[in-house]
Amino acid sequence: MRLKLLVQTQEFQNWPATKDRAASTSHNLVCVDMSQPADARMTESISYRLKDEEIPKYWDKAMDKIIEVNCRRIAHSKAGKASLIGEIVETQPAAK
Numbered sequence: 001m002r003l004k005l006l007v008q009t010q011e012f013q014n015w016p017a018t019k020d021r022a023a024s025t026s027h028n029l030v031c032v033d034m035s036q037p038a039d040a041r042m043t044e045s046i047s048y049r050l051k052d053e054e055i056p057k058y059w060d061k062a063m064d065k066i067i068e069v070n071c072r073r074i075a076h077s078k079a080g081k082a083s084l085i086g087e088i089v090e091t092q093p094a095a096k
Contacts, residue, residue, distance in 0.1 A: 001071045003084070005031035005048060006094055007062045027055050028083060029062055047083040049075070054088060067091050 009030045017023040028047040035041055048069055050058055058067075068090040075083045 002089070003069050003071055004034045004036075005029075005046070005067050005069060006034050007031050007065055007067060008045065010059065010063070011047070026050075026083075027059055029058065029067070031067070034066060047081070048088075049083045049085055051087070058088065058091075062091065064094050065091050066094050 007029045011028050011030060012025070013028070014025040015021075015023060027050040029050065030045050030047050032045055033041040048067070067088050069084060069086050070089055071084045071086040073085045075085055077083070
């Protein structure tokens with residue numbers, strides 16, 4: 001599924017190691033769905049989780065830009081927050 005998203009903010013999270021899991025981090029772009037038709041858009045903001053190789057290219061550089069994402073799956077946190085997992089295939093400045 002391909003989505004067009006406007007990047008609004010970004011968030012960094014880290015979790016310490018526990019006896020069951022290694023320590024981990026995530027870099028997320030918090031976005032608004034800009035897909036067409038407008039009445040089919042998601043109504044709440046959604047996060048796109050950057051892969052390690054995408055961090056240097058998009059972290060601190062994608063704010064207020066539109067990204068197109070090939071979404072492979074949607075991950076949900078224990079709190080129910082959704083994150084898109086996939087790859088960014090295109091970026092463009094947001095129309096003013």
